[in-house]
Every structure is written in structure tokens, then in C-alpha cells.
Amino acid sequence: MIKAENVVKIFNSRSGEVRAVDGxxxxxxxxxxxxxxxxxxxxxxTFLRCINGLESFSEGHIxxxxxxxxxxxxxxxxxxxxxxxxxxxxxxxxxxxxxxxxTLAQCxxxxxxxxxxxxxxxYLLKKVGIPEKANEYPxxxxxxxxxxxxxxxxxxxxxKVMLFDEPTSALDPEMVGEVLDVMKQLAxxxxxxxxxxxxxxxxxxxxxxxxxxxEGKVVEVGTPEHFFTNPQEERAKLFLxxxx
Amino acid sequence: xxxRDKTWPWKLLLxxxxxxxxxxxxxxxxxxxxxxxxxxxxxxFMYLAEDAQKIPFDGTVGAxxxxxxxxxxxxxxxxxxxxxxTVAADSLEVDEGEDLFDGDxxxxxxxxxxxPLMMGLWTTLWLSAxxxxxxxxxxxxxxxxxxSKNITLRGLAMIYVECIRGTPLLxxxxxxxxxxxxxxxxxxxxxxxxxxxxxxxxxxAEIVRAGVQGIPKGQMEASRSLGMTAFQTMKDIILPQAFKxxxxxxxxxxxxxxxxxxxxxxxxxxxLTKSGREIITSTFATFEVWIVVAAMYLLVTSVLSQLxxxxxxxxxxxx
Numbered sequence: 001m002i003k004a005e006n007v008v009k010i011f012n013s014r015s016g017e018v019r020a021v022d023g024x025x026x027x028x029x030x031x032x033x034x035x036x037x038x039x040x041x042x043x044x045x046t047f048l049r050c051i052n053g054l055e056s057f058s059e060g061h062i063x064x065x066x067x068x069x070x071x072x073x074x075x076x077x078x079x080x081x082x083x084x085x086x087x088x089x090x091x092x093x094x095x096x097x098x099x100x101x102x103t104l105a106q107c108x109x110x111x112x113x114x115x116x117x118x119x120x121x122x123y124l125l126k127k128v129g130i131p132e133k134a135n136e137y138p139x140x141x142x143x144x145x146x147x148x149x150x151x152x153x154x155x156x157x158x159x160k161v162m163l164f165d166e167p168t169s170a171l172d173p174e175m176v177g178e179v180l181d182v183m184k185q186l187a188x189x190x191x192x193x194x195x196x197x198x199x200x201x202x203x204x205x206x207x208x209x210x211x212x213x214x215e216g217k218v219v220e221v222g223t224p225e226h227f228f229t230n231p232q233e234e235r236a237k238l239f240l241x242x243x244x
Numbered sequence: 245x246x247x248r249d250k251t252w253p254w255k256l257l258l259x260x261x262x263x264x265x266x267x268x269x270x271x272x273x274x275x276x277x278x279x280x281x282x283x284x285x286x287x288x289f290m291y292l293a294e295d296a297q298k299i300p301f302d303g304t305v306g307a308x309x310x311x312x313x314x315x316x317x318x319x320x321x322x323x324x325x326x327x328x329x330t331v332a333a334d335s336l337e338v339d340e341g342e343d344l345f346d347g348d349x350x351x352x353x354x355x356x357x358x359x360p361l362m363m364g365l366w367t368t369l370w371l372s373a374x375x376x377x378x379x380x381x382x383x384x385x386x387x388x389x390x391x392s393k394n395i396t397l398r399g400l401a402m403i404y405v406e407c408i409r410g411t412p413l414l415x416x417x418x419x420x421x422x423x424x425x426x427x428x429x430x431x432x433x434x435x436x437x438x439x440x441x442x443x444x445x446x447x448x449a450e451i452v453r454a455g456v457q458g459i460p461k462g463q464m465e466a467s468r469s470l471g472m473t474a475f476q477t478m479k480d481i482i483l484p485q486a487f488k489x490x491x492x493x494x495x496x497x498x499x500x501x502x503x504x505x506x507x508x509x510x511x512x513x514x515x516l517t518k519s520g521r522e523i524i525t526s527t528f529a530t531f532e533v534w535i536v537v538a539a540m541y542l543l544v545t546s547v548l549s550q551l552x553x554x555x556x557x558x559x560x561x562x563x
Contacts, residue, residue: 081471091466095485105470
């Protein structure tokens with residue numbers, strides 16, 4: 001489904017080059033849930049953003065469903081339509097109602113009729129548990145509700161993969177649960193997901209595989225059981241001691 | 245500390261200051277030898293025009309039918325041709341049976357017409373309106389070009405903005421009229437509108453640029469991550485949000501444009517300012533006319549800013 005081969009992302013800053021992502025290779029199968037964890041600045045978000053082209057990478061290949069992002073002929077907009085993304089800061093469109101947030105890209109990109117898009121939107125809002133907010137503006141919703149709308153917005157495009165970039169980090173603690181529940185449900189339905197998160201409970205419960213990154217490199221990969229109970233690498237042990 | 249809710253002493257002070265300024269001005273004006281002739285001003289807003297109606301041939305006056313306002317005069321030519329002319333009843337200059345020669349005045353028709361001040365105001369309004377539309381488009385394109393990734397576009401936009409902002413509008417109008425107007429054989433109106441639009445466009449571009457850059461980066465990322473193109477994102481996501489934010493400075497710019505349009509009077513476009521100057525040459529009522537002209541500009545600009553205020557409140561529903 002997704003294949004990353006030796007991906008390198010170099011930022012040029014005043015103090016010289018920073019290798020934010022340094023030779024990451026991994027493969028994600030259809031229906032797999034991969035959780036990426038690691039300390040801040042470890043390049044996990046940057047790697048995630050490379051997968052849908054929000055960051056361009058300097059070297060390597062990312063192949064999604066047979067399409068190579070490194071190929072210049074690749075239409076990035078087509079790839080993005082197949083790759084849903086959920087951001088830390090929700091990034092709902094504040095000038096549009098919840099319903100319009102969900103239907104805009106369906107109409108513009110998928111060329112669906114208003115009616116079909118509306119039905120899809122209503123169905124998804126029900127699925128994430130806030131059908132009654134369809135005609136509100138995002139500013140009227142709580143953080144948790146906004147993030148659930150953001151998930152629904154990404155799902156409305158019928159993506160093959162969903163990327164989550166720290167989806168609960170900007171939420172009040174009491175709202176984290178409702179967002180994680182939606183994500184769990186999604187995982188159970190067989191969605192291919194890559195999740196960058198600090199929610200170790202979620203990783204343990206839902207992930208098929210955990211990738212631990214530090215300083216742009218993949219340090220350790222394994223099943224949650226293996227990773228949380230018996231990590232091999234020193235750096236991973238240290239990290240887990242800090243967060244658990 | 246308890247909030248003080250007594251505002252009337254301050255309001256009183258405000259009124260006192262305004263009255264003081266007015267009284268001071270009054271005393272100062274009283275010391276110079278100037279005869280105020282306000283009664284001369286109204287006729288330049290509207291006036292009763294009298295048009296002479298003349299007999300188109302040699303002939304005689306036939307029947308005259310009068311009602312309260314008008315008189316219908318039947319004129320008969322030597323070849324028995326009949327023509328009916330309507331004139332104002334109180335301006336009738338002929339009697340029944342009178343012989344007239346071709347071109348003699350039968351009477352006058354009276355009609356209210358807009359005076360030079362109103363015509364000038366109209367010119368100012370349409371000139372500013374057309375310039376505003378062009379300035380908005382130009383500013384929008386330039387503003388977006390300023391934040392574009394393409395170096396050529398960015399360079400062109402920057403040079404345009406810097407050149408326009410670095411030179412006086414008056415000079416630009418002269419260049420537009422005497423240089424470009426001559427080279428490309430343009431009318432004075434085209435030159436005036438062009439100069440105003442180019443000038444305002446540069447400022448609008450900066451406002452648009454600031455507005456676009458003021459929208460959080462996440463909006464662009466969210467929209468692009470859904471597969472929308474850069475153009476769709478600009479049109480559906482960034483610009484609508486930016487527009488709401490830039491409405492106040494944008495309206496300020498258009499109000500400025502209305503005021504700046506007074507400068508086109510230097511290339512003999514008869515706008516409100518030029519009309520004022522022309523009236524002064526025939527009345528010598530310098531003080532009155534300039535005060536009236538200023539008041540008319542003020543009226544237009546305050547109506548516009550009220551309109552924008554109303555729009556701002558309408559657009560605030562999603563906040």
C-alpha cells in the first residue's frame with residue numbers, strides 16, 4: 001500500500017543542514033495501523049507530511065498504491081485525494097459550516113453532485129457522533145468535536161489511507177477519549193492508518209505495529225506488545241521510561 | 245476599582261471644545277473683509293433652465309390653449325402647415341393672431357436641471373467606481389503574485405508596487421496623460437482612470453498580500469491535503485477568509501481613492517473639484533464653494549464607510 005524507501009528530508013537552516021528525516025524505510029500494508037512515536041523533533045511529523053506531499057523530500061522514494069511521489073510526472077493532487085490527513089490544529093475552514101467543510105472537496109475534487117456530497121457528509125457526521133452540528137460554524141464546536149469533524153472531512157474523500165498528525169495533542173484531556181474512540185472504530189473497520197501520537201494507550205490497544213523514531217531515523221520497529229514490554233534499543237527504553 | 249459610568253461630563257467637554265473651535269473660527273473670519281454669499285450656492289446644485297422655443301417658419305399664431313402651467317400654441321405657416329408648441333404659461337410672448345418671422349421666440353419651457361456641482365459629483369463617483377473595480381482586480385492579482393512561488397511573478401509584482409508607491413500620484417497622472425496618453429492616443433478619462441487604478445492597485449496589492457499571509461498555514465495545508473489545487477484553495481479557502489480580514493483597510497483605500505480622484509482635475513476632467521474651481525471663477529464665492537465641495541466629499545465617504553461597517557457585521561456570522 002505505502003512503501004517508503006530511504007526517505008531523506010533536509011532543512012537548510014542558518015546553522016547548517018538539518019536532516020529532519022534521515023533514511024527512513026518502511027512498508028505499510030492495506031488495513032494496517034501503524035503508530036509512529038518518538039520524542040519531539042524526531043522527524044515523525046515531517047515524515048508523515050512527506051507521505052502526502054505537504055513536505056517535499058530530498059532523497060528516496062515514497063510509493064503509494066503504485067504511484068511514486070518522487071516521480072516528477074506524478075499529479076500530487078490526485079495522490080492527496082486518496083490520502084486523508086488529520087492535523088493537530090484541526091484546520092477546519094472557519095468561514096464554512098460543518099456541512100460545507102465536508103462537502104467542498106467532494107464537489108471540487110471528486111466532482112460529486114451537491115446532493116450526493118450532502119448525503120455522504122450527513123452519514124459521516126452521524127458516524128463521528130455529531131449529526132446535529134451540520135449547520136454550525138466550526139468556532140461553535142469544542143476541540144474534540146472539531147477534530148471529529150476534521151476526521152469526517154478527510155473520510156468524505158473515501159481515502160485509501162488516513163494520516164493522523166498528533167490528532168489529540170491540542171485537545172483538553174477530557175476530549176481526547178472521544179477522538180480516540182472514532183479512530184479506534186476506524187481501525188476496526190479496516191482503514192489503513194499511520195498515526196503520529198503521544199497516546200501510548202492508543203498505540204498499545206490499536207496499533208498493529210509501532211515505529212519508534214529519533215533524530216530522523218527509525219530506531220525500533222515492532223508489535224506494541226514487543227515494543228512496550230521488551231524494547232531492544234537503549235534510546236527506546238529511555239523514552240518509554242520517561243513517558244510511561 | 246469600580247467602573248465609572250458617568251460619561252456626561254466628558255460629553256459636555258466635547259461639545260464645549262467643538263463650540264470653542266467654531267466660535268474661534270467665527271471670530272477670526274469676522275476680522276477679515278469677506279462677504280458671505282451662501283445664497284449663490286444652491287443654484288449650482290439644481291437650477292431651473294429656460295429654453296427658448298422658436299417658430300420654425302414665417303407664419304401666424306393660431307389658437308392658444310392655456311392651463312395652469314403650460315400653454316399650447318398653434319402656429320400656422322404661410323402654406324397652412326400647423327405646428328403645436330408647448331411653453332410655460334407665464335413665459336408666453338405672443339398673442340393669438342400675431343404675425344411672426346422664422347426664429348421669433350414664442351415662449352420658454354422651464355425644466356429643473358442638475359447644476360455643475362451635481363454633475364461634478366457624478367463624474368467623481370463613476371470615475372472612482374470604475375477605478376476601484378480595476379484597482380481591486382489589479383491589486384488581487386498583484387497581491388497573489390507577491391506571495392507566489394514563481395520568482396518572475398514575484399519580481400514583477402514587487403517592481404510595480406515599489407514604483408507606484410515611490411512616486412506621487414500627481415506626477416503619475418501627468419505621466420499617464422502627457423506621456424502615455426500622447427503615445428497611445430488615449431482620452432483624458434482613460435488616462436485618469438488608468439492612473440487612479442494603477443495607484444490604488446499597488447496599495448490594494450499590499451493589503452491583499454498581508455491578508456493572504458495572515459491566514460494560518462494550516463488552512464492551505466488542510467485544503468491541499470484534500471486534493472484541492474492551489475487555485476481552488478485560493479478561491480474557496482484563502483481569499484474568502486482574507487477578504488473578511490482586509491475589508492477595513494480595503495475600504496479605507498477606496499475611500500482614499502475617492503479623495504485622490506480630485507487630482508484628476510489637473511488634466512481637465514470636470515470632477516467635483518474642478519467644478520468647484522469653475523464655479524469660483526464665476527462667483528468669487530471661494531469660501532462657500534470649497535466648504536460645500538468638502539462637505540460633498542465627506543458625505544460620499546461617510547456613506548461608504550457606513551456601508552462597509554454594515555458588511556463587516558454581516559460577514560462576522562462565522563466568528
